[in-house]
Amino acid sequence: MSVPYEKTLEAYLCKKVKSLGGKCLKLTGEVGIPDRLVILPGGRYIFVELKREGEKPRPIQDYRLQQLMYLGCSVLIIDSLEDVRDLL
16 A cells, blocks of 8 residues: 555655754644644744645635634645755
């Protein structure tokens, strides 16, 4: 059975964040909440929604992302390895 691309992307993100001394926390508990909270040294944090390449967030995910942005949080949608590299 092949691994879904989103899971591969998530593992890559977590590995890279950890290599920088950061944390890549899995978020659960509320429908539509972003997949990960990336916390980098120096106190920088970013909520990350991971998607398969070219895939768009569902309406509830868009709503949650907008809520976080309204509160002043950094939010990214990542759908490629290049997006991970750009983030870090």
